[in-house]
Amino acid sequence: DAEALQSATSWLAKILPKVGAWLFGQVSKVASWFGVLAGLALIPVYAFYFLLEKEGIEKKWTDYLPIARSGFKDELVFVLRSINGYLIAFFRGQVIVALCDGILYTIGFFIVGLPYAFLLGVMATVLTMIPFLGAITTCLMALVIAFVQFGDWWHPLGVLTVFAVVQTLEGLVISPKIMGERVGLHPLTIIIAVMAGTTLLGGLLGGILAIPLTAALRVIMFRYVWKKREA
Structure with a gap:
């Protein structure tokens, strides 16, 4: 009995830290997910109050900058306002690009004969x-639907073809044209910026930030480099 009790005690001593670590990990995961969900739930609340105080924020946001009134503050306000304008134009342009992509995906999936082509196009737009x-x-x-519905390789191949065509048109024609007009950047500049962003900043994040960062750089260069050279 003493040996059994001792072995049970040693087994508990070994297993309890592992169980505790596992429970702590699970609680941490639940807490992190709860934090994410709580943050998402608060987004409409934040949006409501920001919209409610929109006019006051637009008029007085410069007063909250921790800088005394000076020429430097005026320059900073100008740059921030210019960058904000470019960011607004960027996101509006992104909505138009998404609409174009959704229409192209819908047409392409209809041609391939894919079920729910319209719903897939709407989903693609969003x-x-x-x-x-x-x-x-x-x-x-779309690939999953093609495999499940048809069980062959031709329809998934058609989906991949549609995807390749739409992405090529978006990357070389639609996005540079729309973003160039909205953000004020040459289409070739946008293509190079996206390529550089995905390479230097890394994948998805770089691709998302490439155009806004390039627009911000354009504001700074135009304000402090090119203008001075012209002068």
């Missing part, structure tokens, strides 16, 4: 507002 990730998600869902 998801494509998130560059790269939305397109990949749309393609994967």
Whole structure:
């Protein structure tokens, strides 16, 4: 009995730390997910109060900058306002690009004969507002539907063809044209910026931030470099 009690005690001594660590990990995961859900739930609340105080924020936000009134503060306010304008133009342009992608996906999926082509196009319109990730998600869902519905290789191949054509048109024609007009950047500049962003900043994040960062750089260069050279 003493030996059994001792072995049970030693077994508990070994297993309890592992169980505790596992429970702590699970609680941490639940807490992190709860934090994410709570943050998402608060977004409408934040949006409501921001919209409610929109006029006051637009008029007085410069008063909250921790800088005394000076020429430097005026320059900073000008740059921030210019960058904000470019960001607004960027996101509006992204919505138009997403609409174009959704229409092209719908037409392409109809041609391939894919069921729920219209719904997939609507989903693509919503998801494509998130560059790269939305397109990949749309393609994967369309591939799953093609495999399940037809059970052959021709329809998935058609889906991949539609995906390749739409992404090529978006990357080389639609996005540079629309973003160039909205953000004030040359289409070739946008293509180079996206390529550089995905390479230097890394994948998805770089692709998303490439155009806004390039627009911000354009504001600074135009204000402090090119203008001075012209003068």
